[in-house]
Amino acid sequence: xxxxxxxxxxxxxxxxxxxxxxxxxxxxxxxxxxxxxxxxxxxxxxxxxxxxxxxxxxxxxxxxxxxxxxxxxxxxxxxxxxxxxxxxxxxxxxxxxxxxxxxxxxxxxxxxxxxxxxxxxxxxxxxxxxxxxxxxxxxxxxxxxxxxxxxxxxxxxxxxxxxxxxxxxxxxxxxxxxxxxxxxxxxxxxxxxxxxxxxxxxxxxxxxxxxxxxxxxxxxxxxxxxxxxxxxxxxxxxxxxxxxxxxxxxxxxxxxxxxxxx
Numbered sequence: 042x043x044x045x046x047x048x049x050x051x052x053x054x055x056x057x058x059x060x061x062x063x064x065x066x067x068x069x070x071x072x073x074x075x076x077x078x079x080x081x082x083x084x085x086x087x088x089x090x091x092x093x094x095x096x097x098x099x100x101x102x103x104x105x106x107x108x109x110x111x112x113x114x115x116x117x118x119x120x121x122x123x124x125x126x127x128x129x130x131x132x133x134x135x136x137x138x139x140x141x142x143x144x145x146x147x148x149x150x151x152x153x154x155x156x157x158x159x160x161x162x163x164x165x166x167x168x169x170x171x172x173x174x175x176x177x178x179x180x181x182x183x184x185x186x187x188x189x190x191x192x193x194x195x196x197x198x199x200x201x202x203x204x205x206x207x208x209x210x211x212x213x214x215x216x217x218x219x220x221x222x223x224x225x226x227x228x229x230x231x232x233x234x235x236x237x238x239x240x241x242x243x244x245x246x247x248x249x250x251x252x253x254x255x256x257x258x259x260x261x262x263x264x265x266x267x268x269x270x271x272x273x274x275x276x277x278x279x280x281x282x283x284x285x286x287x288x289x290x291x292x293x294x295x296x297x298x299x300x301x302x303x
Contacts, residue, residue: 047079051079051082051083051086054083054086055086055090057271058071058073058087058090059090061271062090062126064269065126066126066267067127067129068125068126068127069125069261070097070124070125070126070261071091071123071125072121072122072123072261073121073124074119074120074121075119075120075121076119077118077119080119080120083120083122084099087122087124091124091125091126094128095124095125095126095127096122096123097123097124097125098122099120099121099122099123099228100120100228100230101120101228101229101230102118102119102120102121102253103117103229103233103234104118104119104234104235105117105234121257131261131263131266132260133260133261134225135225135226135256135259135260136223136224137224137230138223138224138232139221139224143224144158144218148216150205152202152215157217157218157219158217158218159215159216159217159218161205161207161214161215162216163189163213164189164214165186165187165188165189167185168187169186170186170187171188173191173192173195174192175188175204175212176199176206180212226256226260233250233252233253233256234250236248236250243275245275245297247275248275248277249277250277251277254278255281255284255285258285258287265286265287265288266288267288267289267290268288268290269290269291269292270290271290271292271293272292272293273298273302274293274295275298275301276302279291279302
């Protein structure tokens with residue numbers, strides 16, 4: 042398709058990214074997915090169009106568990122570049138499920154009252170503050186800290202059995218496993234793999250898993266917002282946006298892409 046190879050491909054990408062920026066909301070974001078063979082070129086274009094100060098993340102998406110590539114380390118990832126149009130953008134924290142090792146290490150305490158796993162979370166925050174009656178004692182917070190709850194709030198936690206006392210008598214909040222949303226997503230995403238079978242699989246070469254699009258759309262938009270995918274391929278963005286209560290626009294030049302998306 043690209044008669045002059047990488048030059049014509051990058052020229053096409055540059056023109057389209059300029060147009061995408063014009064269409065983007067002032068508090069909007071753009072995610073650009075690229076393979077490792079061209080990602081460094083794409084990043085330079087994005088820096089030029091969106092300005093480096095609006096660069097948010099390079100997300101490393103581990104799309105395969107292992108890959109046997111001759112004479113080099115197995116290539117198992119792609120890059121997803123996340124930029125905003127301005128210094129202010131919509132962003133909602135998203136979470137990854139805890140793995141068993143993390144659960145066993147972090148949530149290593151069992152509440153004898155209900156059998157739930159928990160970890161002792163701090164009851165203090167930065168800044169000085171007064172003493173509070175916690176259990177049978179009136180306790181002062183550590184130097185430079187204050188109790189994160191007022192007396193009424195602490196009394197409520199005591200009545201709910203939510204306070205854990207260490208061997209030294211320091212109170213902590215019981216942070217239960219079943220109340221924790223998961224680990225906040227970092228810039229490496231090893232938990233979302235390519236769709237190989239099942240109801241999602243549409244046999245489209247560049248299809249992405251729904252879980253990947255769900256994470257991106259959830260992070261950078263709210264219900265009722267408008268999501269656009271201007272290289273829509275198999276149409277996964279529209280399917281996920283619809284399920285998440287977003288409005289959407291999809292475009293593609295390829296007839297097979299348009300047929301598959303429909």
